[in-house]
Amino acid sequence: MDKTIYVINPNCLVEVTRGLKASLAPFEWNAGPRIECMTLRDGPPGIQTEQHVESAALLVGRLVADLEQTRGDQVGAYVIACFSDPGLYLARDQTRKPVLGIQECGLLTAMSLGQRVGVIAILKTLMNRHARAYAAAGIASRIAGELPLSLGVAELQDEGTTRARLLEVGRRLRDEYGSEVLVLGCAGMPQYRAWLEDQLAVPVVDPTMAAVAMALGRVLDAG
Known part of the structure; x- marks a missing residue:
């Protein structure tokens, strides 16, 4: 298939984009859509405040408009890889192709796995x-x-600290809040999903994986 799913990292951290690309490798096969992960190089260094969300939203909308003009025939879908879904509705105004936000997709997937969702x-x-x-x-x-983990996006690359905080927070959500399924509330943590699921013995959803899985379904259904 000659269609491409564009996964947009709306911050400027290329290490986050590399992590997305590695985590999404199992979703590609020879006859399937391509998955291209893109860094919003003019974006903020992590979407961590309302100001970051608003500034990234305009840039995401502009990028989608540009891709529609330059690569429109090859676009299958867009995925906005940030849990705040910056620019989701603006991007949908720029195209008739599917535009998926990882917060929506992650939560929808989680609700299919358990009644009570922890984020x-x-x-x-x-x-x-x-x-x-x-x-x-x-x-x-x-x-x-x-x-919260109380860690910024860049700090998620510190594996030891991130694992310790994920385990602590995940246990609290499971044991104190009664969460039956957990959602990772950031696109920068796919490398920890399977490990955390094994540690806590509850389903753990990586929202970018969930969104790309939905995008694949939409693209394949469209032929």
Whole structure:
């Protein structure tokens, strides 16, 4: 198939994009759509505040518009790889192709795996934004709780610290909040998903993987 799914990392950290590319390798096969991971090089160094979200949103919309003009025939779908879904609706205005935000897709996948969903955020600064999104989507009653790692996007590359915090926060969400399934609330943690699932014995959803799986379904269905 000659279609490409463009996975947009809306921050400027190329190491995050490399991690996305590595985690999504199992989703590619010879006859299937290509998956291209892109770094928003003018984006902020991590989406960690409301200002970061708003500034990245315009850049995401502009990138999608540019890709539609330059590569429109080969585009199968777009995935915005940030849990705040920056520019999701703006990007959808630029194209008739599917545009998937990883927060929406991650939560939809999690709700198919358990009744009570726990979200592992990276920082407290965006948790109010997330809560508003859950309420707007009508799924707030399914969110058992959300807790932060208190680590920035760049700090997620420190494997020892990140694993320790993931285990601590994940256990709290499981044991104290009754979470039956956990969602990683950032695109920068796919390398920890399987390990955390084994440690906690509950399903753990990486939202970018969930979004790309949905995008594959849409692209293949479209032929």
